[in-house]
Amino acid sequence: MFRNQYDTDVTTWSPAGRLFQVEYAMEAVKQGSAAIGLRSKTHIVLGCVNKANSELSSHQKKIFKVDDHIGVAIAGLTADGRVLSRYMRNESINYSFTYESPLPVGRLVVQLADKAQVCTQRSWKRPYGVGLLVAGLDESGAHLYYNCPSGNYFEYQAFAIGSRSQAAKTYLERRFENFADSSRDYLVKDALMAIRETLQGETLKSSICTVAVVGVGEPFHVLDQETVQQMIDAFEIVGEQEGPAAEPDASAVLEAAAEQGAAAADQGGSTDEGVAPMDI
Amino acid sequence: MTKQQANWSPYDNNGGSCVAIAGADYCVIAADTRMSTGYNILTREYSKICKLADKCVMASSGFQADVKALQKQLAARHLIYQHQHNKQMSCPAMAQLLSNTLYYKRFFPYYSFNVLGGLDNEGKGCVFTYDAVGSYEKVGYSSQGYGSTLIMPFLDNQLKSPSPLLLPVQDAVTPLVEAEAVDLVKTVFASASERDIYTGDKLEIVVVNAAGIRREYMELRKD
Numbered sequence: 001m002f003r004n005q006y007d008t009d010v011t012t013w014s015p016a017g018r019l020f021q022v023e024y025a026m027e028a029v030k031q032g033s034a035a036i037g038l039r040s041k042t043h044i045v046l047g048c049v050n051k052a053n054s055e056l057s058s059h060q061k062k063i064f065k066v067d068d069h070i071g072v073a074i075a076g077l078t079a080d081g082r083v084l085s086r087y088m089r090n091e092s093i094n095y096s097f098t099y100e101s102p103l104p105v106g107r108l109v110v111q112l113a114d115k116a117q118v119c120t121q122r123s124w125k126r127p128y129g130v131g132l133l134v135a136g137l138d139e140s141g142a143h144l145y146y147n148c149p150s151g152n153y154f155e156y157q158a159f160a161i162g163s164r165s166q167a168a169k170t171y172l173e174r175r176f177e178n179f180a181d182s183s184r185d186y187l188v189k190d191a192l193m194a195i196r197e198t199l200q201g202e203t204l205k206s207s208i209c210t211v212a213v214v215g216v217g218e219p220f221h222v223l224d225q226e227t228v229q230q231m232i233d234a235f236e237i238v239g240e241q242e243g244p245a246a247e248p249d250a251s252a253v254l255e256a257a258a259e260q261g262a263a264a265a266d267q268g269g270s271t272d273e274g275v276a277p278m279d280i
Numbered sequence: 281m282t283k284q285q286a287n288w289s290p291y292d293n294n295g296g297s298c299v300a301i302a303g304a305d306y307c308v309i310a311a312d313t314r315m316s317t318g319y320n321i322l323t324r325e326y327s328k329i330c331k332l333a334d335k336c337v338m339a340s341s342g343f344q345a346d347v348k349a350l351q352k353q354l355a356a357r358h359l360i361y362q363h364q365h366n367k368q369m370s371c372p373a374m375a376q377l378l379s380n381t382l383y384y385k386r387f388f389p390y391y392s393f394n395v396l397g398g399l400d401n402e403g404k405g406c407v408f409t410y411d412a413v414g415s416y417e418k419v420g421y422s423s424q425g426y427g428s429t430l431i432m433p434f435l436d437n438q439l440k441s442p443s444p445l446l447l448p449v450q451d452a453v454t455p456l457v458e459a460e461a462v463d464l465v466k467t468v469f470a471s472a473s474e475r476d477i478y479t480g481d482k483l484e485i486v487v488v489n490a491a492g493i494r495r496e497y498m499e500l501r502k503d
Binding site: 065086089090093094096097 | 352356359360363
């Protein structure tokens with residue numbers, strides 16, 4: 001995308017009928033570190049890559065609990081994401097207070113989308129520079145939505161946003177038909193595999209990713225590092241055994257956990273997952 | 281020309297009594313389950329006790345519609361606190377919040393007489409007692425409601441509260457063991473039910489200690 005005379009203001013249309021400021025806002029989402037989401041009939045898993053500015057700093061929080069039944073992962077301007085999460089929490093609390101029942105996810109995403117749309121039609125505002133993966137459970141089942149800075153929202157079986165998300169999307173596209181009936185643990189494993197795809201060869205460790213789950217009988221919560229590392233160890237080996245093209249860094253992990261090889265062998269569902277990380 | 285008086289009141293009193301006693305490592309909060317209006321009973325099984333946070337429980341007598349609204353307000357505020365601070369509110373923090381919430385409606389009060397009980401940050405029992413507009417005090421034990429006139433003097437006698445005017449400042453937290461405190465509460469309500477028409481039916485006892493929150497019930501006089 002190149003600069004042109006129609007992109008100064010969000011209230012200026014281009015002759016081709018585009019709002020460039022809105023599209024630039026969507027670019028900001030692509031610059032953020034990856035966030036992925038996938039769902040089955042009963043559970044939704046959100047994952048994200050923890051990217052820190054420098055070795056000295058901590059990473060930014062990208063997954064937020066909105067309510068017991070709703071959580072959100074963001075990519076892009078995390079400040080905007082934080083503010084929108086606060087809005088979502090507020091809406092959820094107010095709805096529960098008035099109706100004594102949990103806010104249906106579909107309602108929340110529409111409110112979010114309308115809020116984003118306002119910023120695309122005011123000369124004194126700018127669009128939110130953040131994409132949100134909203135995961136929620138309500139009476140109609142498990143849902144995963146993607147909210148765009150443009151004010152659009154879409155429902156997904158699985159999706160990835162942020163930098164190098166194409167790699168994750170490709171993985172998810174290959175596997176998504178299995179997700180609906182997947183068990184919770186396999187769903188988390190798929191999420192971790194998708195996150196790994198975005199890492200481009202870097203070893204997947206629990207310190208560089210965050211995973212959160214929400215499901216039937218399971219309120220939204222972020223999995224702690226230990227649990228995540230255990231799950232990584234469990235499937236990483238399978239990837240090493242089945243996939244000759246798996247990243248070389250994983251071999252160190254394999255040596256450390258060689259005894260688990262036999263137990264991991266019967267996780268046959270992931271036999272075709274041992275593929276090389278894709279370039280974007 | 282005499283002053284015009286309202287012929288309708290926004291308030292009603294649903295009766296009942298509540299008590300809370302703080303111990304070294306526990307807190308007992310209890311209330312009867314009778315809900316009445318005037319000389320009639322609305323229900324014999326209404327809980328006046330509400331868990332506000334992990335280690336913080338509130339019992340309120342008075343106008344239960346206002347009590348319910350107050351409980352909902354505090355629950356919502358607690359959720360916001362948890363989102364912002366990533367932890368549960370401590371009992372003293374909730375105590376201040378309750379006071380502020382009550383005073384916020386100073387000129388159209390919550391008709392709610394509350395006792396807040398729980399564990400403080402060190403795991404010691406604490407009880408806070410309130411009036412309808414938020415004036416509160418940390419005490420070792422307290423009672424509110426119709427039965428409190430009968431209950432409070434008995435608790436004063438049994439728990440030998442030191443005067444708050446004495447120096448050095450003495451803690452009113454009772455040295456009694458949890459089982460003894462629960463027993464005392466049962467005795468106190470059984471006695472109050474004898475003479476107070478608004479107290480009776482069933483007693484709900486909630487005990488907060490390091491292990492968590494436990495609930496018990498005891499039958500009371502139904503007349």
